Amino acid sequence: MSIDVYAIPSRSIVDLVAKTSSDLARHGMRTFFAQGHAVHVTLYMTRYPMSAEPQLKAAVARAVKDCRSFPLVVEGSERTASNWLFLRVGRSVALQRLADEITLTAEPFRSRDVTPPAWMGEYPAKLPAFERYGSPNVFMQFDPHLTLLANETHNGFAAFVAELEKNPPRANGTVEGVGIGIVDANGQVVKTLAEYRCAP
Structure with a gap:
């Protein structure tokens, strides 16, 4: 199963995702947030055997x-080559350190028979990280973001992205905790396994 260990953002970040989702809805596009998926910043995501869940939860805790x-x-947006839409998250020292620690904590429990996702063909520099850690977005390849859309085909998508570039979305908030969730093929949480809140 695919499991994401993620940072839980505060209300101001969630509110920005909600606002951008509403704007996209008015243009005929339905975000993952609008579909009921939790707002999260992936720290480390890969596949695990079913038997690993208790050990993984204990280690992350x-x-x-x-x-x-x-x-x-959150500072600006990004449209990928395959028409995913992200809100960019600042890669601070604290966020990078948390992602690194979670990667080292969770990696020993992962499946070893994982294959690179198709989109990685566009990002060959990420292959060494994937081969070693089972995830392409770790350590120097860590790329924090909030996913709004995946493989979007709506004919108004390009115009909307152009508007976002003129008026970049921005919000200041905090990381409130760390969660663990089973995710679908688009990296969206479909079942929360655990959440650990941080002290203020």
């Missing part, structure tokens, strides 16, 4: 037991 919330900034 130990890793974050003394965590404290820290600033999280």
Whole structure:
């Protein structure tokens, strides 16, 4: 099963996702947020055997037991080559450190028979990270974001992205905790397995 260990953003970040989702809805596009998926910033996502869940949860709980919330900034948007739409998350020292720690904590429990996703053909620099850690977006390849849309085909998509570039979305908030969830093929949480809140 695919499991994401993710940062839980504060209300101001969620509100920005909600607003952008409403704007997209008026243009005929339905975001993952509008479909009921939780707003999250992926720290480490890969596949695990079903038997690994208890060990994974215990290891992550130990890793974050003394965590404290820290600033999280959303600054602008990104349209990928395959028409995914992200809100960009600032790659702060604190967020990078948390992602690195979670990767090292969770990686020992992952499946070893994973194959690179098709989209990685566009990003060959990520292959070494995937081969070693089972995920392309770790350590120097860590790429924090909030996913709004995937493989969007709506004919108004390009115009909407152009508007976002003129008026970049921005919000200041915090990381409030770390969650673990089973995700679908688009990396969206379909079942929450655990959440660990950080001290203010």
